[in-house]
Amino acid sequence: MNRGKTPLTIDATVLRDVLDGEWAEARRRMRDLTEDPSLHLPADGTLEELRAATTAGIAAVAESGLTRLPLSEGEGGSNSHAEYVAGFEELVAASPSLQIKAGVQFGLFGGAIMHLGNDEQHEKWLDDALSGRLLGSFAMTEIGHGSDVAEVATTATYDAEAQEFVIHTPFRAATKEYIGNAARDARAAVVFSQLITNGVNHGVHAFVVPVRDEAGSVVDGITIEDDGKKGGLLGVDNGRIAFDQVRVPRGNLLTRYGAVTADGEYSSPIDSPGRRFFTMLGTLVQGRVSLDGAAVVASKLALDIAVRYAHDRRQFTSTSPVEETRLIDYQRHQRRLMPLISQTYANAISHDTLLHTFDAVFSGADESGEERELLETQAAGFKALSTWDALDTIQESREACGGAGYMDENRLVGLYGDMDVYVTFEGDNTVLLQLVGKRLLTDYAKELKDIDFGGAARFIGAQAAEHTLFRTGVANIGRTIGDLVTTSVRSKRVRSGKVQEALLSDRVETMVASVAQALRPARSMSQADSAALFNKHQNELIEASIAYIELLKWQGLNTEMHRVEDEGRHPDEAKILRRIRDLYGLTLIEKHMGWHSMHGRLPMARARLIGPTIDSLCAKLAENSLDLVDSFGYGPAHRRSPIADGAEAKRQDEARAYYRAARARSDWPVDEKELRKRAARR
């Protein structure tokens, strides 16, 4: 035991194993790939150059063999879904543009064909899609309908005579928008449209639509516009696609959840149109899962740069008259960066639990509705928080590097611009948290589902009305930790994990119960009134969702810490994980201190210890902060940030050598200040 010893002696590879998780191998293989300079965007490239470089990267990703992992063994894959996603997320280190472009090509375009197409359709398109020979778009979002996908206005009307679907954009707002691959590269698109046959609208279905010919000319009847410059992701050619009565063969409808016979008769394995729609969307959850992981990669890179710079950079001679103080030694600097490291650990480890759920559902190991719902809730909630966390982390890192952080060459500003859109795409974070909230309510009080038909469900996108069983586990939490809240909190151990969990989970339970109670009267209300009531508690519900996801992340981190502790092979690494867990937990409790106090959960005297305990944890972690960023597993070729890899240290060394030599010289000018001091002493 080495109680109290700081800094701890840390083997970064032990922590790296913790962070890289179950699918470490795929992660590391792709991490190696991203060191290849040909995958990096040219520093001063034009929009066209950035796009061309990103497109070239698509081929490299396909060649890596990664894209075939999720295929069944019969189709040449290994039914490995989490392995695929884990590796794929690492593309962020090459560039987020490549990650997103590859996500569009393989995950969305290829994924739609894979998950929504039949065998014949797989045969026809899948290999070309997964090899990158057939570049494609995923045309779901419309200008007028982003979050509310069920309401897309593009129509696909079946013409039995011709055995064709007629794809049509009825008005400007129905134009497909922000579509990756559209502006430059896509030859085909999976287009989500309202399927109409025999005078009946069967809801949103996916169609494979050729959009450009082999020569790259846009197909007749299709109009493509370029979205041009965006806040980031400049390597991705987003654009708008409109259809003017464009005909595609009947066989281009992806038929897994709905098919049309030659004479126009519709059939589906799922009767309820609502459940059919959400099941279809559910197959595409991989996008959200991968964004959660991508956000972790981006956060790691930013912290890696900021922490290394903070060890090299010095400013102000505070402790010594000749040696300036390193940024990492300032308390405020520690307070700015260390909680973000603990948060990144929590997000990385929790992401691995999400990957487990994802793999269980997609591999078929657990195809239960409950597991699928857990997956959707975790993916929505984790993605929402981790993408926001990534923006906060990158921004704080950029500010912690001062002016140097603002220079494009040091990577941080570009990373911010790229990650910015992650918070509103693949599900706007606010909408995703509402989805989580509704699931919490459904789980907490089954009777509440009655109000779904009033209006609340529509309010959050109607998904929740389809589900009644949901494994949030909140109902259990309350029962098991009820006593701890009143006892352990009074103990002296502010860092007690049980107290942390009690506070965090009690908060979730109380908040959910409070909203559920408030919404009870909605059952007997009109649509308008129940929607208004729901709206009055929207903010509270979203806050409850955030509290729930924070709890899950804390629990993920806590479980992993206990695993390493129990294993007993790495005491110092277990100890630092405990510090990380405590910092994460106490930072959350500090953030919500008002709530805990207001609800009588945290005695004043105890509350006052939280700040100083956080200070102390930050100081301890700062001593091992290079180990912590080493554990992220990135090198200079990933960071590609001169200030993080020696440029600053070299300049400082040169300056110090200069002053050392100067002080030894007899003709070195004396400071006027010094002369005045000497005069005063005389």
Place this chain on the structure above:
Amino acid sequence: MNRGKTPLTIDATVLRDVLDGEWAEARRRMRDLTEDPSLHLPADGTLEELRAATTAGIAAVAESGLTRLPLSEGEGGSNSHAEYVAGFEELVAASPSLQIKAGVQFGLFGGAIMHLGNDEQHEKWLDDALSGRLLGSFAMTEIGHGSDVAEVATTATYDAEAQEFVIHTPFRAATKEYIGNAARDARAAVVFSQLITNGVNHGVHAFVVPVRDEAGSVVDGITIEDDGKKGGLLGVDNGRIAFDQVRVPRGNLLTRYGAVTADGEYSSPIDSPGRRFFTMLGTLVQGRVSLDGAAVVASKLALDIAVRYAHDRRQFTSTSPVEETRLIDYQRHQRRLMPLISQTYANAISHDTLLHTFDAVFSGADESGEERELLETQAAGFKALSTWDALDTIQESREACGGAGYMDENRLVGLYGDMDVYVTFEGDNTVLLQLVGKRLLTDYAKELKDIDFGGAARFIGAQAAEHTLFRTGVANIGRTIGDLVTTSVRSKRVRSGKVQEALLSDRVETMVASVAQALRPARSMSQADSAALFNKHQNELIEASIAYIELLKWQGLNTEMHRVEDEGRHPDEAKILRRIRDLYGLTLIEKHMGWHSMHGRLPMARARLIGPTIDSLCAKLAENSLDLVDSFGYGPAHRRSPIADGAEAKRQDEARAYYRAARARSDWPVDEKELRKRAARR
């Protein structure tokens, strides 16, 4: 009286007068100027095109006559400093690049000559600088020393024989860095260097150094590098300047605070080298003042765009089966945007009080040391908070516009990138808050100044050691509102202004006292120990500074609200100002609820009312939110954001018309959902 009436009937021009403040006329004149398309950056310009366009704007700014306002009447000006700055801030609406480029040219380069030069030097350079004929840089920051300006390493050694100063960069870290105007345009630079004569270093002084000849070629001995791409401000040509024994005439030393005779004898009107340095820097406070105002302009523009979009954009049919709900009607959307509007009001109104202080000091109306220190503290603290607020506001606005917010054409992402560097330049915000904190400590407990010589002062940049009198007024606050905290808080009026002020100011006083108490032992400690002690409380001190600045901003808003109320001419506008003040105050109290509870200032029952009161204020303000953004005073030519000015509304109208016509058609497809409902009813 119209108690309880919502929405209020608001005359936006009344609120505009409140926001535009004392120097409204200059503000509006420049606001009109920024509508000129020739001042806007080309949408898809190359770096060179963006720079050229920005440089062209400099001439337009000079022609407006603005730049001469601060000159004395004898020099053709009107000694109008705040008027100058107020007008100048509005350039942000043209582009932040133009504001910064103009700030470098007129405020820093011209300002240094104006404030640090003698009459002869004014005669020689000032007119050319203020007309933009002589483009110049302000070369203070070095790669190695950003915040710690006193430690710049560039030397200016006097050669009596030649009557010249030799400017020299002794090592790479001493290279002047991030210097605006350097990479492309500057023909001269004001260079801050250690003045050495007769073997004595007299500290940092400013020298006018030619850097390019008339033809634009860089002067021999000078090396200029281009900083290239940055996170924003792409119209500003930042660069690095290094000097290799570059000679300038003796007359190029700006002599206001230090002169050298022909034979090398140094003299200064200020004996203390430390005070001399900070007095010199103090003349340049205008930069910080103007960034505070610029941050307000940027925040207004972002909110203007987001609020207008929120009124047009609809998503999800929650309250009605056919009409989708406007974003502005969602509670969470109100909660995201309304507090930012109240914060922007507080920042705008407080900025006007800062301009008053600035004008008093610079016009000579109040040249007292106290007023100057108040100015420096306000400028540092206001700038720190308002620039962070601007980033938060722009980011929230961009997210509130979803994918459309990420498109460059809608302005928000560009605005974010441009404003990003405002938080770390002209004083890194963290360093500025430490400056505020040290002033609070100095004011609170005079005896604390003893520790300055130990290390604490050096820790925050040594400025505070020079000052002992400081008008923060914190000592008074405690005495005057002590009773309110214990009485009014228990009253039912959560919105009571007295309670808000009591809570906010009690927090400041308690925090400052706590840090002061903790730092007492530093007096008898070594430099290293006292620095360590100070560092242990650095975070607390910075939090205290933030609390103090928040209080000042609340008070500014409160005072203005009372002025409009007392005037009695605009009851509805006074009422909305009260809602704005309450929302601002309660949002601050909610943010720090943990602290207030933890210190027993806020009973639980009272604390629980704060959230719902904020919800209700947000809902009320949302009803007048178009009035509130109208009050910002910007039009389509300032916003230049299609989604804010009709593009979205037009698309929605078209879609609605389509569906209206469709529903009337007999052959309109029926929804499968509807068929199933009908079948179920049978």
